[in-house]
Amino acid sequence: xxxxxxxxxxxxxxxxxxxxxxxxxxxxxxxxxxxxxxxxxxxxxxxxxxxxxxxxxxxxxxxxxxxxxxxxxxxxxxxxxxxxxxxxxxxxxxxxxxxxxxxxxxxxxxxxxxxxxxxxxxxxxxxxxxxxxxxxxxxxxxxxxxxxxxxxxxxxxxxxxxxxxxxxxxxxxxxxxxxxxxxxxxxxxxxxxxxxxxxxxxxxxxxxxxxxxxxxxxxxxxxxxxxxxxxxxxxxxxxxxxxxxxxxxxxxxxxxxxxxxxxxxxxxxxxxxxxxxxxxxxxxxxxxxxxxxxxxxxxxxxxxxxxxxxxxxxxxxxxxxxxxxxxxxxxxxxxxxxxxxxxxxxxxxxxxxxxxx
Numbered sequence: 001x002x003x004x005x006x007x008x009x010x011x012x013x014x015x016x017x018x019x020x021x022x023x024x025x026x027x028x029x030x031x032x033x034x035x036x037x038x039x040x041x042x043x044x045x046x047x048x049x050x051x052x053x054x055x056x057x058x059x060x061x062x063x064x065x066x067x068x069x070x071x072x073x074x075x076x077x078x079x080x081x082x083x084x085x086x087x088x089x090x091x092x093x094x095x096x097x098x099x100x101x102x103x104x105x106x107x108x109x110x111x112x113x114x115x116x117x118x119x120x121x122x123x124x125x126x127x128x129x130x131x132x133x134x135x136x137x138x139x140x141x142x143x144x145x146x147x148x149x150x151x152x153x154x155x156x157x158x159x160x161x162x163x164x165x166x167x168x169x170x171x172x173x174x175x176x177x178x179x180x181x182x183x184x185x186x187x188x189x190x191x192x193x194x195x196x197x198x199x200x201x202x203x204x205x206x207x208x209x210x211x212x213x214x215x216x217x218x219x220x221x222x223x224x225x226x227x228x229x230x231x232x233x234x235x236x237x238x239x240x241x242x243x244x245x246x247x248x249x250x251x252x253x254x255x256x257x258x259x260x261x262x263x264x265x266x267x268x269x270x271x272x273x274x275x276x277x278x279x280x281x282x283x284x285x286x287x288x289x290x291x292x293x294x295x296x297x298x299x300x301x302x303x304x305x306x307x308x309x310x311x312x313x314x315x316x317x318x319x320x321x322x323x324x325x326x327x328x329x330x331x332x333x334x335x336x337x338x339x340x341x342x343x344x345x346x347x348x349x350x351x352x353x354x355x356x357x
Contacts, residue, residue, distance in 0.1 A: 020333035024325035028318065042314045049308025050301035058190040062262060064300035066091065066254035066271070068199035070278035071285065071292040072206055073250030079210060079287050080243045081223040086131065086146025087251040088275025089153035090124040094252025095259045096156060097123025099176060099266040102183035102259070103165055109182040116183060116256050117198070124252015125245040127153060132244035136237045150275070161268055175267030185261035193261030198253055199293065207289040219243060251275060280327045299323060
């Protein structure tokens with residue numbers, strides 16, 4: 001048929017976005033070669049470090065868990081047109097709330113673990129609720145408020161680990177007292193903790209919410225056209241408050257996973273930038289919850305491999321550079337994809353008009 005696509009649209013999407021990813025690796029290889037490093041060796045070491053052994057796979061999945069949860073939170077906010085740049089601070093707020101319970105309460109495991117999860121989610125939600133209120137009732141831009149709150153949360157960690165929560169036996173590194181055993185997340189396999197289950201459940205619930213519920217329809221409508229949503233009588237203010245709180249709660253769960261599932265205490269620099277990387281993860285995944293899970297694993301592999309290549313004399317920052325390249329090139333590929341579809345639609349319209357004559 002004239003004007004028909006030469007192959008399915010989903011394959012077209014995979015080809016264009018996959019090509020953007022390969023282009024990012026190619027640009028990274030050029031940079032490595034220009035700085036005197038062997039690109040083949042660097043990429044090989046990254047692959048081995050991320051996926052080359054059971055231990056490497058475990059570490060990649062462990063790093064993917066906070067990226068999954070923060071990525072899902074950011075994707076939810078972005079779907080409604082809310083620019084939540086504060087997942088990093090919301091992660092830290094969740095970690096602080098969970099740490100407070102672990103360090104101050106003596107509870108049995110069956111009470112402690114649900115308490116950590118609920119309190120961590122509440123901490124992240126409360127931290128995201130602040131910019132939501134400022135936006136809704138004062139008109140403060142959420143990009144600025146969420147970004148600034150990141151640094152306040154990080155400074156609160158410093159205050160606590162140097163203050164009342166400080167480990168008196170620690171002399172060289174600022175971290176809190178260890179959590180009691182009942183505040184440790186159970187492990188699934190090796191060092192992989194139940195945060196993975198929480199992330200998968202969150203993706204399932206979020207996908208169902210956005211696609212199969214009236215509230216999800218409102219979220220998508222507000223994100224697509226705010227004037228249309230207001231004309232339809234949708235309660236925009238309420239949705240801003242609820243969606244920002246839910247977004248922060250997901251990021252807060254990521255913080256709980258880090259303190260209760262990985263390091264079993266809270267420390268300065270608890271996150272290496274998971275909340276900021278989550279923005280890239282969400283955009284590359286096109287705000288699709290299940291795609292967020294997959295992209296989070298890929299970016300975690302990139303992060304894990306970035307640490308390993310330091311042994312080959314390659315700066316670990318190359319991994320962050322490749323992340324940025326992936327984001328820019330994937331966004332560029334979206335522009336290309338829209339042009340291809342627009343041209344195809346125009347061609348099909350012309351063909352239909354010719355048939356009508």
